């Protein structure tokens with residue numbers, strides 16, 4: 001699931017991005033209206049989180065332009081304004097939901113899940129791959145019925161792999177999604193983390209789920 005956040009308050013954008021990444025979403029951010037709209041046009045996002053007051057183009061304009069272009073992904077407005085007039089205007093322009101700042105991350109996540117479910121692009125609560133079961137709500141993982149004692153980062157890493165099973169994930173992408181690092185100079189941090197995860201996930205079992213793709217990254221699959 002790819003989500004775009006268009007929000008000029010860096011702290012808010014970062015807060016949302018971190019939370020969504022921890023929940024297995026791929027997240028892009030933009031801090032202005034022009035760039036945000038360009039990103040929407042050139043990528044396939046499953047959902048957009050859109051601030052109303054933005055430099056460049058405001059949220060209303062962005063929403064109108066993307067609907068005019070036939071982009072129908074769900075849009076959640078973030079707004080400090082909570083007047084009835086704003087709500088009516090947003091709904092007329094085709095927003096799917098609203099959150100009034102400040103909001104709890106759990107509330108945003110619940111709204112996102114509801115919208116994505118409505119759109120039939122379901123973010124699952126549970127993922128099963130071979131004898132591995134991951135419960136994304138409880139944040140637990142089991143193999144062959146046995147509890148895997150994972151750290152928070154290890155669980156995030158496993159969830160990222162599982163949500164993209166069968167896809168090769170590059171070290172750069174992993175660094176961005178799990179550590180929020182955009183440019184990695186040392187990929188060792190990723191390799192060490194994957195090795196630790198493998199010690200718990202794969203080493204005790206005959207069937208190995210994580211595979212190294214040389215020169216690229218890693219893949220989790222049921223082979």
Ligand code: CA
Pocket residue numbers: 007008009051052053054
């Ligand atoms: Ca703003």
